[in-house]
Amino acid sequence: MAYSVKQLAKLSGVTVRTLHFYDEIDLLKPAYHGANGYRFYEEEQLLMLQQIRFFRELGFELKQIQELVGRSDFDRAEALKAHRQRLEGDLQRTQKLIQTIDDTLAHIEGKKKMKASQLFKGFDPEKQAHYEQQLIERFGDSARVGIKASHRRVKSWTKADWERSSQEWDQICRALVESMARGHKADSGEVQLSIRRHYDWLKQFWTPNRESYAGHGQFLVESELRNAYDKYHPRLAEFIAAGIGSFAEREL
DSSP, X not given: OXXXXXXXXXXXXXXXXXXXXXXXXXXXXXXXXXXXXXXXXXXXXXHHHHHHHHHHHTTXXXXXHHHHHTSTTOOHHHHHHHHHHHHHHHHHHHHHHHHHHHHHHHXXXXXXXXXXXXXXXXXXXXXXXXXXXXXXXXXXXXXXXHHHHHHHHHTTOOXXXXXXXXXXXXXXXXXXXXHHXXXXXXXXXXXXXXXXXXXXXXXXXXXXXXXXXXXXXXXXXXXXXXXXXXXXXXXXXXXXXXXXXHHHHXXX
């Protein structure tokens, strides 16, 4: 059975725009084009899209996925087994985090006493280190300096500081989604005010210049960071990246 691009988008949860983009970069080509020029996808393409989505869920960038699936020795079954192993590890970590939440709630409510070390059971320092390494590989020494500065800045943060920062980021995302709903363009005055808030929020951790801030916007689209924005809207990462590009060009 063949699926049109709209049918595949509905079936997979991937936007039509994303499928078009995957075609343009030769990551996922349709099985064929109809007489009207429309794209059509068959089982082979559906299985490949599933692989792409698995890789994206696991934090791979599009460039990395292209390199992996484009290799002559790429084995879909082995890749699926690797995905399963990775997800099982993530599941175990998630279960530990849930247990930590339950134990902490019980501690706060006076039902049980936790040791200080137990407060951080399940957190993954390797994941944070991996993310930081991605930044360094993309932006070089400027990212390395920024990360060190960020560590110094948040070293003395309290729980209230982190909550306040999280709330500010949440409000920025919601404001941008509202702007999208009203049809505002990324370079509009209203959107740029939200981008200014985002820039000021980001300066809590590091202070980007024109190049690094524009690069940060693209990094949001291509890296696992987009998962946080996708929870608000599937196109929010692209929208904020466009807004950041305009802001960086005009203001920095």
